[in-house]
Amino acid sequence: xxxxxxxxQTENLGTVSLKTxxxxxxxxxxxxxxxxxxxxxxxxxxxxxxxxxxxTSPTPVQQKVLEAGGDADLIVRAKTGxxxxxxxxxxxxxxxxxxxxxxxxxxxxxTRELAQQIAREAEWLVRFMDLSVVSLVGGLEMSPQLRxxxxxxxxxxGTPGRTLDHVERGSLDTTNVGCVVLDEGxxxxxxxxxxELEGILDALPAERRTWLFSAxxxxxxxxxxxxxxxxxxxxxxxxxxxxHEDILHRVYMIPSRRRFEGLVNVLLWExxxxxxxxxxxxxxxxxxAQRLQEEGFNAAALHGDMTQRERNAVLASFKSxxxxxxxxxxxxxRGLDVEGVTHVIQLGLPDDRETFVHxxxxxxxxxNEGTNLILLSPLExxxxxxxxxxxxxxxxxxxxxxxxxxxxxxxxxxEEKLLVSQGDSxxxxxxxxxxxxxxERADPKVLVAKLLExxxxxxxxxxxxxxxxxxxxxxxxxxxxxPERSEGERRFAGSRPKGTMTRLRSSQGGAKDVGRIxxxxxxxxxxxxxEVGAIRLKDDHVMVELLPVALARLEQGxxxxxxxxxxxxxxxxxxxxARGSHEPARGSRDSYERRGEPSKGRYARGxxxxx
Numbered sequence: 001x002x003x004x005x006x007x008x009q010t011e012n013l014g015t016v017s018l019k020t021x022x023x024x025x026x027x028x029x030x031x032x033x034x035x036x037x038x039x040x041x042x043x044x045x046x047x048x049x050x051x052x053x054x055x056t057s058p059t060p061v062q063q064k065v066l067e068a069g070g071d072a073d074l075i076v077r078a079k080t081g082x083x084x085x086x087x088x089x090x091x092x093x094x095x096x097x098x099x100x101x102x103x104x105x106x107x108x109x110x111t112r113e114l115a116q117q118i119a120r121e122a123e124w125l126v127r128f129m130d131l132s133v134v135s136l137v138g139g140l141e142m143s144p145q146l147r148x149x150x151x152x153x154x155x156x157x158g159t160p161g162r163t164l165d166h167v168e169r170g171s172l173d174t175t176n177v178g179c180v181v182l183d184e185g186x187x188x189x190x191x192x193x194x195x196e197l198e199g200i201l202d203a204l205p206a207e208r209r210t211w212l213f214s215a216x217x218x219x220x221x222x223x224x225x226x227x228x229x230x231x232x233x234x235x236x237x238x239x240x241x242x243x244h245e246d247i248l249h250r251v252y253m254i255p256s257r258r259r260f261e262g263l264v265n266v267l268l269w270e271x272x273x274x275x276x277x278x279x280x281x282x283x284x285x286x287x288x289a290q291r292l293q294e295e296g297f298n299a300a301a302l303h304g305d306m307t308q309r310e311r312n313a314v315l316a317s318f319k320s321x322x323x324x325x326x327x328x329x330x331x332x333x334r335g336l337d338v339e340g341v342t343h344v345i346q347l348g349l350p351d352d353r354e355t356f357v358h359x360x361x362x363x364x365x366x367x368n369e370g371t372n373l374i375l376l377s378p379l380e381x382x383x384x385x386x387x388x389x390x391x392x393x394x395x396x397x398x399x400x401x402x403x404x405x406x407x408x409x410x411x412x413x414x415e416e417k418l419l420v421s422q423g424d425s426x427x428x429x430x431x432x433x434x435x436x437x438x439x440e441r442a443d444p445k446v447l448v449a450k451l452l453e454x455x456x457x458x459x460x461x462x463x464x465x466x467x468x469x470x471x472x473x474x475x476x477x478x479x480x481x482x483p484e485r486s487e488g489e490r491r492f493a494g495s496r497p498k499g500t501m502t503r504l505r506s507s508q509g510g511a512k513d514v515g516r517i518x519x520x521x522x523x524x525x526x527x528x529x530x531e532v533g534a535i536r537l538k539d540d541h542v543m544v545e546l547l548p549v550a551l552a553r554l555e556q557g558x559x560x561x562x563x564x565x566x567x568x569x570x571x572x573x574x575x576x577x578a579r580g581s582h583e584p585a586r587g588s589r590d591s592y593e594r595r596g597e598p599s600k601g602r603y604a605r606g607x608x609x610x611x
Contacts, residue, residue: 035058035063037050037056037057037058040058042066042090043094045126046093046125046129049126049127053124059082059083060082060237061082061237062086064237065235066090068233069091069094072233073211073212073231073233074211074232074233074234075211075212075214075217075225075232075234075235076211076212076234076237077214077215077216077236077237078215082237085122085183086125087213088107088211089122089125092105092179093125093126095178098130100131100152100154101132101151102154103156103172103174103176104176104177105154105177105178105179105180105181106156106174106177106179106180106181106200106204107155107156107157107158107181107183108197109183110160110184112138112159112311113315115137115157115158118183119133122157131155132151132152132154132155133154133157134148134155134156134157135157136158137308138159138161138308139311145166149166149173156177160188160197161193161196163196163200164200167200168199174203174204174205175205177204178209180208180209180210181213182197182210183213185213185221186218186220187358189218190220194220201228210228216354247371248369248370248371248372249372249394250372250397251374251396251397252375252376252398253377253398253400254377254400254465255468255469255472256377256472256528259348259375259377262400262463263288264292264295265400265406265462265463266401267292267297267325267460268406268410268460269401269405272324272343272345273324274321274338274341275326275341275342275343276326276344276345276363277325277326277345278346278347280348280519280522280529281329281519281522282523284347285301285302286301288301289327292327296459297325298322298323298324299323299324299327300318300326300327301328302327302329314326321340341365342370343372344359344362344370344372344373345373346359346373346375347375348376349376349383350374350387353387353388359372360372377472378473379530399466400465401462402465402466403461403464406462407461407462414452414455499545499546499547501534501543501544501546502546502554502569503541503568504542504543504566504567504568505540505566505567505568506542506565506567514535516564517542521544521550521561523560523564524559525557527549527553531546531548531550532544532547533547542566554568
């Protein structure tokens with residue numbers, strides 16, 4: 001008998017060769033293709049819905065979660081845009097009965113938009129299981145939510161605040177909830193939802209599965225997981241500092257006082273088809289959107305003061321492409337899935353590295369390439385480099401495009417439209433007759449020049465920023481090149497402009513959050529963060545150092561501060577920061593207060609209203 005080779009394909013166990021007398025058997029157990037949803041034993045109703053949607057194979061995070069499965073608690077770390085929603089819906093729906101009419105699954109997310117997005121995903125997925133889905137979010141009327149719960153919603157998706165409200169009202173019966181998903185757990189804690197989360201989790205049955213999805217694992221998330229998860233299995237598909245391979249990161253250097261002008265130049269140079277821009281405050285997002293409209297850009301703002309109806313309308317316009325530029329606060333930074341975002345643009349230094357990463361994750365999704373731009377002043381650039389020093393992230397550095405470059409690009413675009421056009425439409429034929437008549441009565445060069453001038457007058461032209469940027473760089477270089485001063489000289493020499501220390505009373509009996517106060521000052525006084533210096537919290541008031549621009553706007557900003565529950569007193573005390581004075585340890589709460597920077601990590605509170 002001649003030797004014969006037989007290849008048998010099994011699961012991923014490696015390659016095994018077996019030899020017997022006259023027969024050689026090779027077990028080729030290497031993976032020969034992508035996994036399919038069918039290979040995980042997913043029930044037929046879900047497979048049918050997935051097939052209708054056009055999905056054939058799971059993403060890496062979906063595959064890992066499906067492999068884990070079981071009744072164990074789970075912690076999953078994965079990048080944004082990786083398909084996390086299906087990753088937790090598919091395995092948790094496996095054990096549900098068709099047509100159940102009471103809450104069995106609870107999914108919590110940090111923002112209204114993300115909750116509604118998850119609810120829409122669940123609706124098409126369970127269409128053949130006869131299960132109903134309800135979305136419990138703020139900003140919408142309670143009556144439709146109450147009616148849906150009474151009629152027997154099986155899958156409940158909500159934000160922590162509104163969900164806890166239903167739990168306390170008794171309208172959400174948690175008796176039969178067998179699984180809860182905390183989506184974007186780090187963001188929910190960062191937005192100040194810790195008490196709401198604990199209240200909801202304490203109201204759930206002890207026998208349940210708790211799945212935590214969180215891109216990062218700060219101490220607050222670890223503490224929550226230790227308290228509410230029992231011997232969880234951990235799945236991690238990210239490493240701190242990973243570079244998203246489908247996203248190009250580019251920094252544009254701009255003058256510190258010309259941020260909007262720098263944004264206009266970047267938009268004219270990059271020409272994004274659909275851009276999502278991030279600001280620090282709601283007021284800044286509104287002003288940026290309005291000024292972009294005045295420059296001829298089709299833009300709108302998205303922030304937490306809008307009603308849910310307004311936010312839905314803006315998002316629908318942005319998703320459809322009718323409005324290509326969206327200016328948002330961090331309410332849109334996580335979980336929002338908009339296809340076709342070609343550019344993310346971050347205005348100014350992000351609060352921390354996690355915020356930068358999650359903002360950038362709004363582009364380059366589902367295998368598409370994207371561009372993440374960040375506009376920084378020379379001072380902010382140094383801090384940004386420190387923020388990324390422990391990562392492997394590759395970042396391009398460029399100066400803001402100058403007018404000559406922008407004009408060249410605009411000319412090329414205009415010429416392409418004029419010269420490439422076929423001119424065979426009925427309207428174009430009529431214009432050709434008109435053009436022939438004009439050419440007989442006017443000098444052709446003068447006529448074309450006037451037409452180009454009229455065409456160009458309706459487009460944004462950009463700003464001359466190169467000189468301002470160079471002067472700012474020179475000032476910083478001269479400052480860094482100064483010889484070391486003696487202790488006595490440092491004590492009396494100001495390291496930055498003098499500020500005025502102002503006492504703010506709080507209607508709530510005392511301010512407890514540096515980030516909230518900084519946000520209030522920037523919004524009410526219409527200033528950037530660099531105009532606010534030291535912030536010192538006291539038992540019944542707060543002391544704030546205001547630099548000249550912010551101080552000059554204090555009187556007209558009193559009404560705006562009052563909306564935040566802050567009231568300036570009449571007699572500010574002159575405050576001069578001594579150069580070389582003692583600074584607190586880096587990372588301590590007091591250090592952020594003295595530098596006037598936003599609080600980070602567990603001190604970052606007061607953002608909840610933006611959800």
